[in-house]
Amino acid sequence: MVNFQSKVALISSILFFSGCSSSPTPSKQPVNQTSTTTLSQHDLKIQQSFLKVHHRWEGVPYRLGGTSFNGIDCSAFVQVAYRDALNVNLPRTTLQQSKIGSSVKYNDAAAGDLVFFKTSRTTRHVGVYLGNKQFLHASTSRGVIISRVDNPYWASKFWHFRRVQSPPTFN
Template sequence: MNKKWLLPIFASFMLFSTTNINTAEAASKADLTDTASKYLGVPYKYGGTTTSGFDCSGFTSKVFSDLGIQLNRTSGSQYQQGTAVAKSDLQVGDLVFFNTSGSGISHVGIYIGDGKMIHSQTGQGVSYSNVNDPYYWGDRYVGAKRVATFDAQQQAEVKQAAIDFSVYASRAEVAVQIAKALNLDTSDTTTSFVDVKPTYAHAGAIAAVAKLGIFEGDANGKFNPSSPITRAQIAKVLVLAFGLENNGGSVAFSDVPQKSWANEYVSTLASNGITNGDGDGSFGSDELLKIEQLKVFIERIQQ
């Protein structure tokens, strides 16, 4: 296995906690609505997660990802995040869920106030609708979840209930573990990231990996330390950070198509014996990375 421990290359990710972190500076209510509204007119596409076409949960995931908050991939799994809120207590940014198939949660949108939501719907793509529409949405409403609150200080607070940060890894946790594995000097706690103050517990690790180009911030100059990371995303992180090379061609997983952006990175991990997938033929690409999984991956790389 070819390893280049200090490869100073790393892509910018809106990914993806260090333990017990439950806040993230993100956006105002206006930022939320502006971010969502910029996708108006993007067509509906089943399974779509890009501006070439969104399905309902692909759209909500994209909007929240733009704001540094990671959502689960499907409407059903997004319904498992956050805290439940009554319809009468809906606030801007709440996720609203509907049963359009007759068999449970099958649609999700983002509440934007005044009884309206923005969502990606079949036939219209990203558009506005009335949550209480008596002809369709009103009768199919199931409930709402608050994954982030946009308070008077116009910051979003990621709800601790959304992600168990004692279990799942984050950008900050990844920075800590990589800095430890590479034996980096973490004494300098000054960074250029607006959301990482020198007093932050893991500022030193973040500063160290940033100096090497291993991590970059988002377009707003934020590191998003409390954003979780998926297994597909960590595959790219590890391959680039440790300079891994493919040792045996493509390794197929059912949820990593050959044309997927993650295929070469996941295949590289698998060809080096760093991952065997989930044991059911899949890699678990969209699953959030657990802290223990991160540690196992790094241990295997170092062997």
Template sequence: MRKTLTAAAMSLTILFTMGTGNAFADSNLDKVVNSVYGTPYKMGGTTVKGFDCSGFTKYVFKKMGVTLARQSKAQFKQGTSVAKSQLKEGDLVFFNTLGNGVSHVGIYVGNGKFAHASSSKGIHIDKLSNSYYQNRYVGAKRILSKYTYRLFATEL
């Protein structure tokens, strides 16, 4: 019973956190992210027992049949660069959190927000406008093709 209540509360939190009116809200991508929301952070983690940032993005994209490199720096070399003003749900967003280039990655979920593996909160959704992330933003990459975007990141 407690797990059911926790899952219901988490679902409501995600719903209110993400907002309404974006393509991501009712997509397969949304379902994959929601299925691991709250999973704890684990350095080197790539499974539902714990994720680091690139382990999370690799896991989500694998569920969509897309292969990503294992580390954030290598993921940054994949796909096509996208201007921040042109972000679409499913784009990867990259940050310099350690002072030596790309060191963190998340998945843009629309409405100025991204899902990522936070070292303190686990899989979580934050605003790109949060001063911490805004000051460390490096860039974004579009990994999904037009076909895979339609298949996974648009409303069902």
């Protein structure tokens, strides 16, 4: 018979390996948060809304299952970011988030689209695309940060983009 500690260890392992994962080698190239050369005015406003969220959450550590400033995982962070930046409610998990909205081709991605990665056979990671090859996410190694989609690590793990809904209208 399996004892209680073995069951806890098994469940912990399953949760660990099925959650978000993000451990790229840190890029030597600084993230450019102000480059707007390819962004429309509308995308720029969306980007700015998400950058306000980043400012509040920057550096908050990653914690699997976390949903607060004490620690947050990738899908919870995306859920909070969408709520705070665009007043849009998203599902809680990466799997649920990967099924909403519509698929977007890589070259058609716009600020506010969800970006998904397959970091292992069973693990997925999600972030919010900011435009200019940048995305906002909760990294397992560095907490809430902005990374580049074309970073060799992320480029090798890229899965797809999804557009949640028609972009919001700004006055």
